[in-house]
Amino acid sequence: MAKKKAKYVCQSCGYVSPGWIGKCPECNSWSSFVEEIQVDAATTAIGKRIAKAKPVSLKDVKGLETERTPTGMPELDQVLGGGLVKGSVLLVGGEPGIGKSTIMLQCAGILSRDRLKVLYVSGEESAAQLRLRSDRLGVSENEIDILSTNSLEDVLQACEEEKPDYIILDSIQTIASDDLNSAAGTVGQVKHVTYRLVELAKSRGITVMIVGQVTKDGYIAGPKVLEHLVDTVLYFEGDYSRGVRILRSVKNRFGPTNEVGLFEMTDKGLLELSSYSFVDDRADNSAGRVFVPVMEGTRAFLIEVQALVAPTFYQFPKRNCMGFDLNRLNMLLAVLEKKGGVNLAGSDIYINVAGGMKITETSADLAICAAIVSSFRDRPIDPHSTFIGEVGLTGVIRPVSNMGSRLSESYKMGIRKYYLPEKVEFDKTIEIGLSINVSKFLDMF
Incomplete structure (x- = not known):
C-alpha cells in the first residue's frame, strides 16, 4: 500500500x-x-507497467440504459430528467435558508418509504436538531439512518457497515479528511472529499446527494472542479417574501439542462407549485402591469412584469431592475426614445419581475417596453393580453423560439389577445394583435 x-x-x-x-x-x-x-x-512498485487503454470504435460501443428512481416529487423528477440515476453524484447549492436541507430530508423520507436504505450525513446539525426538522416535515417515523459527523472516514466506515443505497451529505464544506491537515471547507479538503465520494458512488453504485454552501456572489463555495466532478448540479433560488422557490438544473449528464421546478416553502416543508403562482390578481388593472410567457428549459411560464416610471428632479435619473438585465433595459429605453419618440430622460424607471423569477431571454423585450409606456402615460393594459417579441436596435420586433408553447400556456392562463411580430405561425382560433415595430406599437396608447 x-x-x-x-x-x-x-x-x-x-x-x-x-x-x-x-x-x-x-x-x-x-x-x-x-x-x-x-x-x-x-513505496510504490518499481518497474511494474500498467496496461494502457486501447481505442475502440464508437459504433461497437453498446449504449447504457440509465436506471432511474423517482423521488416522489414530480417537480424534482422533471429537473432531474425523470429521477435519480444509480451511482450518480448530485450537487445542490443555494443561499442559506432557501430549502436545501429541507428538500433533501423530504427526499430521504420518500425514498425510505420505498424500502430503500438512506444514510443522511449532517455536518451542521446534530441528530436532535434533525429530529425536530423531521417531526415538522412528517418523516420522523421513516427508516432513515442519521450520522452527525465532520469526518470523511466516519462516512466511509458507515458505508461499509450499513451499505446504503443513497447518501445525503449536508454539507460538503463541513466534512474533512484525516489525510489532510487543513480545516474543513478549504479548497484542498473540498476537492479531496469530493474525489472520494465520486469514487465511492461509481465503484459501489451508491447515489450520492451533496449539499453545497454558496458564496456572497451566489456561486457554490470551493473550487470549480467541484461542479465538474459531479454528474448533476442544481441551484435553489427564489423570493423569500412569498416563499416561492425555483430549483434550476445547470448541469445534468443524464438529462436535459436548464429545467426548473417550482416549490413553495411552508411550515410542512416544500410543496410543488404550478405556473399559476406567478400570476397575481387580474382585477388590479393598474398601469405598468404586463403578462408575458417566458421559457425555462422546456416549460413555459406566464409571469408578470411591472414597471414604474416617475419624474425625477435629479440630474441623473435612476434605472433599477429586479429579475431583468440592466444593460438590456438601457438598450430598450434608447430604442423607445429614438424610434418611438418617448422622452424618458427625466424619469426614474424601475422594473420588477414578480414572483422572484429572472428573465434571461429576449422574448420579454416587447413586454418590458409595453410596461414602461403604460406607466409613463398612466394608461393600464388589458390584463387578458400579452406581448411577445424581441426588440431590435432598429425598432423592429423580431420573432422568438417556442412560440407554440408560449401561446398554449398563455391561452390556458386566460390570455385572449396577443401582440406578436409579423410572420409568426399561430392558432387561427386565437385572436391575435400584430405589432410590426415600436412606432406602430405605441399607437395603441
Missing part, C-alpha cells in the same frame, strides 16, 4: 512546497498554496 502524505501546491504557477507558506517564491503570489495528497513514489 502506497504511503500518502500531504504537499502544498501553488495554484498560480504549480510550485510544490513541503509546508504551507504565505508567498510563493516562484511567482510571488500570496495565499495561493493548496494542500493536496501526494503518494510516496519510493
Whole structure:
C-alpha cells in the first residue's frame, strides 16, 4: 500500500512546497498554496507497467440504459430528467435558508418509504436538531439512518457497515479528511472529499446527494472542479417574501439542462407549485402591469412584469431592475426614445419581475417596453393580453423560439389577445394583435 502524505501546491504557477507558506517564491503570489495528497513514489512498485487503454470504435460501443428512481416529487423528477440515476453524484447549492436541507430530508423520507436504505450525513446539525426538522416535515417515523459527523472516514466506515443505497451529505464544506491537515471547507479538503465520494458512488453504485454552501456572489463555495466532478448540479433560488422557490438544473449528464421546478416553502416543508403562482390578481388593472410567457428549459411560464416610471428632479435619473438585465433595459429605453419618440430622460424607471423569477431571454423585450409606456402615460393594459417579441436596435420586433408553447400556456392562463411580430405561425382560433415595430406599437396608447 502506497504511503500518502500531504504537499502544498501553488495554484498560480504549480510550485510544490513541503509546508504551507504565505508567498510563493516562484511567482510571488500570496495565499495561493493548496494542500493536496501526494503518494510516496519510493513505496510504490518499481518497474511494474500498467496496461494502457486501447481505442475502440464508437459504433461497437453498446449504449447504457440509465436506471432511474423517482423521488416522489414530480417537480424534482422533471429537473432531474425523470429521477435519480444509480451511482450518480448530485450537487445542490443555494443561499442559506432557501430549502436545501429541507428538500433533501423530504427526499430521504420518500425514498425510505420505498424500502430503500438512506444514510443522511449532517455536518451542521446534530441528530436532535434533525429530529425536530423531521417531526415538522412528517418523516420522523421513516427508516432513515442519521450520522452527525465532520469526518470523511466516519462516512466511509458507515458505508461499509450499513451499505446504503443513497447518501445525503449536508454539507460538503463541513466534512474533512484525516489525510489532510487543513480545516474543513478549504479548497484542498473540498476537492479531496469530493474525489472520494465520486469514487465511492461509481465503484459501489451508491447515489450520492451533496449539499453545497454558496458564496456572497451566489456561486457554490470551493473550487470549480467541484461542479465538474459531479454528474448533476442544481441551484435553489427564489423570493423569500412569498416563499416561492425555483430549483434550476445547470448541469445534468443524464438529462436535459436548464429545467426548473417550482416549490413553495411552508411550515410542512416544500410543496410543488404550478405556473399559476406567478400570476397575481387580474382585477388590479393598474398601469405598468404586463403578462408575458417566458421559457425555462422546456416549460413555459406566464409571469408578470411591472414597471414604474416617475419624474425625477435629479440630474441623473435612476434605472433599477429586479429579475431583468440592466444593460438590456438601457438598450430598450434608447430604442423607445429614438424610434418611438418617448422622452424618458427625466424619469426614474424601475422594473420588477414578480414572483422572484429572472428573465434571461429576449422574448420579454416587447413586454418590458409595453410596461414602461403604460406607466409613463398612466394608461393600464388589458390584463387578458400579452406581448411577445424581441426588440431590435432598429425598432423592429423580431420573432422568438417556442412560440407554440408560449401561446398554449398563455391561452390556458386566460390570455385572449396577443401582440406578436409579423410572420409568426399561430392558432387561427386565437385572436391575435400584430405589432410590426415600436412606432406602430405605441399607437395603441
